[in-house]
Structures are given as C-alpha cells and as structure tokens.
Amino acid sequence: MTAPRIVVDVENGVAxxxxxxxxxxxxxSGGVLPVGARLPTIRQLAADLGLAAGTxxxxxRELEVEGVLTTGRRQGTVVAALPSHAPDPLSAAAAEFVAVARSLGASEGEALNAVRAHYLGE
Amino acid sequence: MTAPRIVVDVENGVAxxxxxxxxxxxxxSGGVLPVGARLPTIRQLAADLGLAAGTxxxxxRELEVEGVLTTGRRQGTVVAALPSHAPDPLSAAAAEFVAVARSLGASEGEALNAVRAHYLGE
DNA sequence: GTTATTGTGTCGAGGTCTTGATACAAAACC
DNA sequence: GGTTTTGTATCAAGACCTCGACACAATAAC
Incomplete structure (x- = not known):
C-alpha cells in the first residue's frame, strides 16, 4: 500500500x-484506509514523516487502545474497526460540526442552512 | 464581562x-467576544483555567501577532478584528462537515438529519 | 530449525514546555 | 505626583516529550 497522506507540523502546538x-x-473514518487495510510499519512511517519510531x-498505540487498530509482531498494524467513539462517522462529523456551530451561537436552522448551502453549491 | 467558556484538557496532546x-x-469568530470586547487579564484567565500566566x-500573543487582539498596559487585551483565516467560521465548519459526509456517501437529507439529531440531543 | 519481519521496551541525551514567582515597565486613573 | 492596573520579561525547577539507537520478543515465512 502507498503511504497514507499524513503531514506533521511541529510548531502548531499539537504534539x-x-x-x-x-x-x-x-x-x-473517511474510508481511505478501510477496515482490514494494513498500515505502514512504525519504522517506515517514522522515516517518512521524519519522526522517531517511538512517536x-x-x-x-492510542488507536489500538481505542480498538481502531490491531497490531501483530509479524503482520504489523491493521485497521480493525472504525473509531469506536464514532461508530457512525457521519454522526461523529455532525457532532463535531454541531459543537462548532453551537460555540458560534448558531441556531439549528442556521446550521442546517449552512449545510444545505454547501450541498447545493456543489 | 464574564469569563469566556474555555476548557483546557492537559492530556490530549494539544498544548x-x-x-x-x-x-x-x-x-x-462566533461573536461571543465581539470586536471591541475586553478579554480577562492574563492573570485572571490563568487563575480561572489553572494555568500559568505565561501560558x-x-x-x-499568538493572536496579537495575527492582529486579532491588541494589548495595552493598562486597558488589557481587546478584540481588534475577526480572525483573517476564518471570515465565516460557520460556513467553513459546514464545508468540512459536508466534505466528510460526501466522502461517506451521505445524501443531503442524511447529513441534515445527522445535524438535527445532535441539536435535539442537546 | 533458521531467518526475516515487526512491535515493544529501554536507555541517555537533549530540547521544550509549563510552572510559580518575581521584577520591571507602560499606561491609566486619581 | 502617587497609586493602581496590566502586560512583558526573566528565572530556576520540574515535567514531559522526542530523538536515535539498541535489544528483545513474538510471529510468520521458508
């Protein structure tokens, strides 16, 4: 498999x-890495991203604890499930959007209109 | 003014x-803190959040560099302008949500229902 | 059984961040 | 002018993260 498109910005305050x-x-969640897909080895991805393998x-490991990934000594790391906090990625995306909309003080109607505008715009 | 609603999670990998x-x-961006509004003093907000003043x-300072805030020795820190990167945060959030929904194959109706469910869930 | 693959664990070094405290300076207020 | 308010700067200590390297262990392939 090709390396996933991951970018790391070391100055943005996010580890x-x-x-x-x-x-x-x-x-x-977006299906680019479907369940069953094999991720690059830790060493490979670390080399690609210019990070240490431990990082x-x-x-x-964070994703393994969440059950999203499974790891094996020979077969490496494989996607096991969709993120458990988001068994339904659409619902998860909506939850995040709604959280943002709420913090912006938007009403349900305003949020729905914003979504409609982007579906129509396409 | 009342303290803005800010929460800091020290274990999530974000500084x-x-x-x-x-x-x-x-x-x-959401207008909760409009242009011209005064932010709490650094010491006050630090105490409220359980952080060091320098943090x-x-x-x-990050927001001052971006021109979003202006600071003064006596009048404190005031909102100077909306963030230039996000003139319309609700629309941006909706765009992101719609992009994800689309990648999941969701129809407009499904996307709207997902949003409604989260607003009703409260 | 041997070899290769891959994750886990450990190490010491270096760097960065955060803390709490303090001092100083600028500005506004009285 | 004196006082108060508030941001900036500095400090040392502590905590944590990341690095690069290495060793070990588990597993699969041959």
Missing part, C-alpha cells in the same frame, strides 16, 4: 503523535 | 496555549 493519530482517524508507536 | 488560542478564536500570555 506530533496527536497529529498522526488524528490524521489516521480521518483516513480511516509513531505512540499514535498507533 | 494548553494552543487550546486557549483555538477556543478564543471560536469565541471571537495564557502565549495564547494572547
């Missing part, structure tokens, strides 16, 4: 492991 | 200053 973890979650291992 | 900064951006100062 490298967290960035890797977050972007893996997106790739998995990538941290990200993988 | 405290970054969390403060991000949440201030949301409050400002809050870092967040304020």
């Amino acid at each position: 490298p492991w967290r960035q890797v973890r977050d972007q893996l979650v997106r790739l998995i 990538v291992a941290r990200a993988y | 405290p200053w970054r969390q403060v900064r991000d949440q201030l951006v949301r409050l400002i 809050v100062a870092r967040a304020y």
Whole structure:
C-alpha cells in the first residue's frame, strides 16, 4: 500500500503523535484506509514523516487502545474497526460540526442552512 | 464581562496555549467576544483555567501577532478584528462537515438529519 | 530449525514546555 | 505626583516529550 497522506507540523502546538493519530482517524473514518487495510510499519512511517519510531508507536498505540487498530509482531498494524467513539462517522462529523456551530451561537436552522448551502453549491 | 467558556484538557496532546488560542478564536469568530470586547487579564484567565500566566500570555500573543487582539498596559487585551483565516467560521465548519459526509456517501437529507439529531440531543 | 519481519521496551541525551514567582515597565486613573 | 492596573520579561525547577539507537520478543515465512 502507498503511504497514507499524513503531514506533521511541529510548531502548531499539537504534539506530533496527536497529529498522526488524528490524521489516521480521518483516513480511516473517511474510508481511505478501510477496515482490514494494513498500515505502514512504525519504522517506515517514522522515516517518512521524519519522526522517531517511538512517536509513531505512540499514535498507533492510542488507536489500538481505542480498538481502531490491531497490531501483530509479524503482520504489523491493521485497521480493525472504525473509531469506536464514532461508530457512525457521519454522526461523529455532525457532532463535531454541531459543537462548532453551537460555540458560534448558531441556531439549528442556521446550521442546517449552512449545510444545505454547501450541498447545493456543489 | 464574564469569563469566556474555555476548557483546557492537559492530556490530549494539544498544548494548553494552543487550546486557549483555538477556543478564543471560536469565541471571537462566533461573536461571543465581539470586536471591541475586553478579554480577562492574563492573570485572571490563568487563575480561572489553572494555568500559568505565561501560558495564557502565549495564547494572547499568538493572536496579537495575527492582529486579532491588541494589548495595552493598562486597558488589557481587546478584540481588534475577526480572525483573517476564518471570515465565516460557520460556513467553513459546514464545508468540512459536508466534505466528510460526501466522502461517506451521505445524501443531503442524511447529513441534515445527522445535524438535527445532535441539536435535539442537546 | 533458521531467518526475516515487526512491535515493544529501554536507555541517555537533549530540547521544550509549563510552572510559580518575581521584577520591571507602560499606561491609566486619581 | 502617587497609586493602581496590566502586560512583558526573566528565572530556576520540574515535567514531559522526542530523538536515535539498541535489544528483545513474538510471529510468520521458508
């Protein structure tokens, strides 16, 4: 498999492991990395991203604890399930959107209109 | 003014200053903290959040560099302008949500229902 | 059984961040 | 002018993270 598209910005105040973890979650939730897909080895991804292997291992381990990934000594790391906090990625995305909309003080109607505008705009 | 609603989670891999900064951006973009509004003093917000003053100062300084805030020795820190990167945060959030929904193959109706469910869930 | 693959664990070094405290300076207020 | 308010700067200590390297262990392949 080709290396997933992950980018790490070391100056943005977000820990490298967290960035890797977050972007893996997106790739998995979005179907780019489907269940059953094999991730690059820790050493490979670390080399690709210019990180230490332990840092990538941290990200993988976070997702393993969540049940998103499974790891094996020979077969490496494989996508096991969609993120458990988001068994339904659409619902998860909506939850995040609604959280943002709420913090912006938007009403339900305003949030719905914003979504409609983007579906129509396409 | 009352203290803005800011929460800091020290274990999520995102630096405290970054969390403060991000949440201030949301409050400002959403109009909760309108242009001209005065923010709590660095010491006050630090005490409220259980952080060191220097950490809050870092967040304020980041936003000052971006022109979002202006600071003065006596009048404190004031909202100067909306974040230039997000002129319309609700629309941006909706765009992101729709992009994810689309990648999941969701129809407009499904996306709207997902949003409604989270607003009703409260 | 041997070899290769891959994750886990450990190590010491270095760097960064955060803390709490303090001092100073600028500005506003009285 | 004196006082108060508030941001900036500095400090040392502590905590934590990341690095690169290495060793070990588990597993699969041959």
